[in-house]
Amino acid sequence: MIKVFVNGYGTIGKRVADAVSLQRDMEVSGVLKMKPDYIAASASTKYPLFTLSENVQAFRDAGLVARPMDKGIAESDIIIDCSPGGKGEGESTGVVNKRVYQNLGKKAIFQGGEKADIGISFVAQCNFEKAILADYVRVVSCNTTGLSRTLGALRGFGIERVLATMIRRGPDPADIKTGPVNAIVPETKVPSHHGPDVQTVIDIPIQTFAIIVPTTLMHLHTIAVDFKNDVSRDGVIGAFRKATRVRLVNSKSGIKSTAEVMELARELKRGRSDMYEIVVWEDSVNVKGKTLFYIQAVHQESDVVPENIDAVRAMFNLMGREQSIAETNRALGIAF
Amino acid sequence: MIKVFVNGYGTIGKRVADAVSLQRDMEVSGVLKMKPDYIAASASTKYPLFTLSENVQAFRDAGLVARPMDKGIAESDIIIDCSPGGKGEGESTGVVNKRVYQNLGKKAIFQGGEKADIGISFVAQCNFEKAILADYVRVVSCNTTGLSRTLGALRGFGIERVLATMIRRGPDPADIKTGPVNAIVPETKVPSHHGPDVQTVIDIPIQTFAIIVPTTLMHLHTIAVDFKNDVSRDGVIGAFRKATRVRLVNSKSGIKSTAEVMELARELKRGRSDMYEIVVWEDSVNVKGKTLFYIQAVHQESDVVPENIDAVRAMFNLMGREQSIAETNRALGIAF
Amino acid sequence: MIKVFVNGYGTIGKRVADAVSLQRDMEVSGVLKMKPDYIAASASTKYPLFTLSENVQAFRDAGLVARPMDKGIAESDIIIDCSPGGKGEGESTGVVNKRVYQNLGKKAIFQGGEKADIGISFVAQCNFEKAILADYVRVVSCNTTGLSRTLGALRGFGIERVLATMIRRGPDPADIKTGPVNAIVPETKVPSHHGPDVQTVIDIPIQTFAIIVPTTLMHLHTIAVDFKNDVSRDGVIGAFRKATRVRLVNSKSGIKSTAEVMELARELKRGRSDMYEIVVWEDSVNVKGKTLFYIQAVHQESDVVPENIDAVRAMFNLMGREQSIAETNRALGIAF
């Protein structure tokens, strides 16, 4: 049993911890929470709770037992670092943490908010093998994971160019401080940084726009792919069907927006009503000459969760790619 | 095993079906869907599917087997009618359906969108006994249920007057057609119809405002209660603690809005991430002289679900109030 | 003085009427309103009011004088038809109206919601000459106008291909019935109909995605243009500067979204705080090889208003293109 410490129990961290706890070959040795809030109270019913030394008393005052973080790290085999990604000039918490992990000789997984040089950029179905026995892996961001999964499935057709617009949710559902309430906010740095980030996983020419809109549920991508040769719509749909963690839906069945995708996730009765798969509208898939068009939705809260599990297995070489993906999918209720 | 037919598999119906299926003394004999959409496909994996005779072929075309509705009703002991409530002038579907149920000699439960005279208005913890062996019961609306649960818990203190403003979500999460996107929409009929609706359950003087705002998650109520005698804050909080299906939260723990309430529901790992309880902010409870102030949130999609289960038990006199509530709560994961 | 009758006094119609009233060579002979609401009351203070014969009494009951529509049309030289565009199967109101206008021998201008064959598709700076002495002109939709203005300005560089994603507002600001409140809604017909609509104005290869998001203010377009030859960023910006009704803004000056664009419009102190110009973020303009990227915002309520004025002038051959545009701009407060 690999002992996994989850450093940071926010949107991603709490899902990763739950996913780890569902596997047969790993367990949660502890989770780090900074504040003794309602999420900490919930975590305390499931996992050993840790915090910074200076916060132990605050947890006690809130009726919660949290041990100092270093204890938890020392007792673990690997840390999944879900601290908030770097913003602005200084070092991110992840970079600071990495030095701690290195000093203790611990392997660690970081999330997509970190810069690419913190570890091997990872999407299980695209480059599992690169992470085998690696010490530091970066599970790329929700958007990069989404683009890598579907574009990765199309690499065999010979991608010449990809142009995508990412229409991103403003805040996550439980973040009430962040806007916008009634505006469309473009990233005016064009092409945005997301294209080069995809290239850390799969080597394709890709350029992206990034736009923020007033919704909390999911991101949505419009994607145009130029191929070197002719492709057929059926061929593309077949490739998506064969790809793991890609789910085809059809607006004719009533799934007309990100809202119904999230409603579908509630039907699936997964924890937290998550949608781990990248959702492609089958009726949006269209080919004109050598250009493919399609639209997909990305559940920013959860699509990277299975990647974190597979990364652990690769880093300890517990099993091969296909087996790990199958094992993770089974545990999380992903049909394929 | 009481055989329960769920007529209408929308927001409420699908939850009621799932709740019935979790009980030990009842089972879902069938559910009615009008359209063969993605929700029908999901239902077909769990329940016998029925539809109107004229829609059977459409279901078949969509790869789904749905039998004609009358078969399903004939084979059942009781119908939980979750058809859309009456709007405008004509008869509601529920009223039309009731005649069918009467002709077949079947008991039926209706939802709060129907007029009060369709059956006994019901909130389990307030008037379970009135529904014992009744043929027709109306589980009142989400808002009326919410007001009845907390105000019902305060009746012992001698309520002289209640004034409430209900700030209602616009559409449900998966309804993308309905607004408003950026406006506050008042019901200019003041007092609104909700006060008299509460009075079909508990006999208290109450007047209400109803306002619609651009959110999908929950309703929120601001409530001021004048008592005949002095009450203490502790007394009120004690009464809320003793009341079933009322959950106290505190903004100091990080639950500052309806968004974090829904996030808390996801932590609870219930089906569809629902919050069956009425959520009262403990730090909003305040007493000034003989007036009590408090704020509560109501999950419009799910708070009436346990009432439907208890109503079935009352109508067949399967067990008493306390036992039924305990049984329902256990099955749905409601702590108290 | 050309007598202009505005048939339909909604979002576009009321703006067109106000714009006509600001010109030196035309006047509003009447406006048609269907319902005696607050907008009708406002219109009645400015323009002769008309309605359908059967609605005259309803207006009278509301204290408003409205004459039957046919009187207004008979007394006018041209009708600007701002009836709601065609939806679904049957004939649109505009098509029905066109027969009336034809029978009376009246010229007419239609809006972009009508099918392309109703008249000459028109954007003043792109094809003013085509409308000279025409009987029926169609001012194209807000989105098509927006794309035509900026892409039209780039035609000289040799456009090889355009790929655009249009992120559209859900409802207009005063429409509280339409959603979505919290979802991203893709048009799954890809490429969308907007590309061919642009081609009714300027002959360029263009393919588009159309997405709807929960905001009321403006549409936003992400645009990638492949050129036959190298272009420079300065060349593109120069072309935009030379184009009328295109306004460059910079996020560094604080205009970071459609919200600040609308705030800027309020600074300009135009009627209804409108933004007639297509707003291009100068800092989004970027050239990589032979591909240009840029982002623009379109004020769906008002960008087509100046086109309606110029179309009137063309159809009566009152003056040439440059002179008409300058005259319209001056009257509406458009700097260039």
Place this chain on the structure above:
Amino acid sequence: MIKVFVNGYGTIGKRVADAVSLQRDMEVSGVLKMKPDYIAASASTKYPLFTLSENVQAFRDAGLVARPMDKGIAESDIIIDCSPGGKGEGESTGVVNKRVYQNLGKKAIFQGGEKADIGISFVAQCNFEKAILADYVRVVSCNTTGLSRTLGALRGFGIERVLATMIRRGPDPADIKTGPVNAIVPETKVPSHHGPDVQTVIDIPIQTFAIIVPTTLMHLHTIAVDFKNDVSRDGVIGAFRKATRVRLVNSKSGIKSTAEVMELARELKRGRSDMYEIVVWEDSVNVKGKTLFYIQAVHQESDVVPENIDAVRAMFNLMGREQSIAETNRALGIAF
């Protein structure tokens, strides 16, 4: 001509400056902007621009001329301080500024974000006389102004108790950073601070709830008033009609929400499409026994603007209450 310096050119400040510039007995001697953004550029076309000494160079770099603030203050008769109100523990900018004004012997007006002791709390139609020849006046907040205007009009009936729920917009329209996007956020301090703030203007018993919702346009208040004696609906409506800066609308005319109120403001062709009046839904006004119910909307961006003008006149004793209000209303286009 009174020389007015506007210290802070944000949401309120820029409107106050424009309003001052429309009066016959005062003029804008300067405005202070902190950042050389697009609003500063717009201001520079209308008013002498000032900034902090340390920011002068940044303005120059942006192509704008801004002189150091103290120059502007020294040359003025009165300062209207529109700096952001106090937040958290320390002194607000307004309090710090007041010491500067005092040292220079200048009168000053502050806004409602400041604490009540900074000056005389002021709503023109309620207590104009209190501000005559005063040195420091505080124009109360948008919500307090709204409540004071309509409740002030009802004082003659003998108010025994007021209970109000204020449903507040989240951010202002051009603020894209602040949420909530999809939540209802209660102020759990109940009663909220707004009741005591009203009492600094009119002496009535009032208790309030404050709730924040995801909209940018206006606040909305639900208000219940208990009177000592019977009142009639007609009497109340008559009192509202007689009150200045209170506008009655009716949902039957199509004004069903804050969105149509803002659309009405655009019809009025005022600067920035503002609604200075408190808007009461006439069809929401209802009397049950000795209790009055009504609903009103408050345009948070602009309702306090006329109060700032009247305060200047009172503080220099330029004219009496009725005359000043009439003069301000005429200049701003307020019918009554």
